[in-house]
Amino acid sequence: MDKMYELAKKILEETDGKICKSCLGRKLSKTIEGTNNIERADKVCKELDIDLEGVECVVCDNLFDKLDDDLYKKLDDKINQLGIEFDTFLVGSKIDKDIQKRDEELSEKFNLSVETIKKEVNRLIGLGIWERYDKEAEFESQDIVFNIDLVSEPKVRIQINPLYIEGKYNKLKRGIPQTKWPCTKCKGRGCEECNYTGKQYPESVEELISEHFLKLTKGKEAKFHGAGREDIDVLMLGSGRPFVLEIKEPKIRNLDLAKLEEEINKINEGKTSYHNLHLCERRRKAEIKQSSPDTYKVYQASVKCDESFDKDKLGELTKLNEIHQQTPLRVLRRRADKVRIKHVLDLSYEIVDDTHFTMIIKTEGGLYIKELISGDEGRSHPNVGEILGVNAVCEQLDVIEVSEK
Ligand SMILES: [Zn+2]
Ligand SMILES: [Zn+2]
Incomplete structure (x- = not known):
């Protein structure tokens, strides 16, 4: 007899012949050729002239019988009940610890490095979903995750x-304000x-866009992530200014942006x-918030003396360059009190009248412009008021450029 059936015989002996085709085929996946585990087990049955139909499996308690039409019916009901759209998915399952x-x-006993039962179950359900809905299983980032509890009566x-x-x-x-306050x-x-x-x-940059997205996607909640804020x-x-809008639990995902x-x-x-507006990966939410050394902002300030x-x-x-800036008094409640060193990268000005002028200032991200002008009771140094020898305040401020990240 073919040597490749030796392992099959040993496993059948170990389980007293009480092993289902899925479990037997899975253990033989590296020794017997076949497109799936049932096909491998069928080869063994034929070669050894045995019948494994209806056997009570001592490994999985016939777990694979639960992956039937009823399960997919439940799945389908759930999809319809929620009214969700999806293109990609992932399957996760909960399986009795004893079975696992x-x-x-059994794998350890015969020193086999084959797929675990959990992986096979997830893969088979994934295959079933792909066949029924023509949607792709995606491991990295996916639209939805099916969590299938198979411990007792299957739940989706x-x-x-x-x-x-x-x-x-x-x-x-x-x-x-930028976000809801x-x-x-x-x-x-x-x-x-x-x-x-x-x-x-009453309104914010966040809400003025998110209310429309929530309505269209039937999402549960929206979160606005800005690359800094003014x-x-x-x-x-x-x-x-770059931002990422996060819509939680969207039922509808296909949008004409x-x-x-x-x-x-x-x-x-x-x-x-x-x-x-374009769809992006989850990681962008953190990326746009990171300030790297080459990020900068350009402001237009109206100064009144x-x-x-x-x-x-x-x-x-x-000639303004290095600014030692202690956390502004007006944000002390929210931010730690410390001195930050930030740089002015470029500055130009235009005189309006004896007590007014405007400035265009290019700075490193994180430099407070209002305080750079007023000095904030000496907390920003050097500052505009100090240089001119007058009391200066920022009357009006606009951000005119935020660098790309
Ligand atoms: Zn089994
Ligand atoms: Zn109130």
Whole structure:
């Protein structure tokens, strides 16, 4: 007899012939040729003239019988009930610990490095889904995950992974915060002060885009991740600031982003606009927040002095370079108090009148411009007021460029 059936005979002996075709075939996957484990087991049955139909498997308690039409019916019901769209998926399963242990022990006994029962179950269900829906199994990042509990009566749970949309935004009107800002009085619960909205500001750059996405995707929640942020009273002009919008548990994923962008911009005309919307990977959410040494920002600032300034001293401003900046008083509540060293990369100015001038400042990310101008009670050094020998404040500030990442 063929030597390759020796292992099959030993396994049958060990299990007293009580092993199902899936389990036997799986253990022989490296010794007997075949397109699947059932086919391998069938070869053994034929060669050894045995019948394994209806046998009670001592390895898996006939777990594979649970992967039947009923299971796919449950799966289908779940998909329809949730009304979800997906192109890629992953299967995860929960299998009785004893079954997994017996499966491992059998492999160890014969020193086999073959697929585990869990992997086979996941693979088979994945194959079934692919056949029924023509969707791809994807291991790295996928639209949904089917969690199949096979410990007792099979149960299906579907995890819907978030949708990530990357783009850039402009803020064209002052007084709009980047993200939703809970009412400071009621902390978001809703009170008289906030008209029971729970919000300090009626709208935000975040909400003006996310409400449309939530409606269309039937998502549960949206999160806005910006590459830094500007103050509420600061405009975001130029090519815009990068952001990633995360939609949690979206039922609908296939969106016409170009059309949506156009519609959203029309609705928000004069307030905010969003550009180059495209789907992105989850990792972009963290990437756009990292500031590398070559990231920079360009601002336009309107400076007002309390008295006439010496125009000859204005030239000194263009020499500004290293700034020692202690955490501004106005953000001390939120940020650790420490001195950061940031650089001004370029500066130009234009005189408006005796007490006013405008500046275009290119800086490293993280330099506070309002404090660079006022000095923030000596916490920013050197500063504009100090150089000109007057009290200077930033009257108006706009971001005109945020570098790409
Ligand atoms: Zn079995
Ligand atoms: Zn309130």
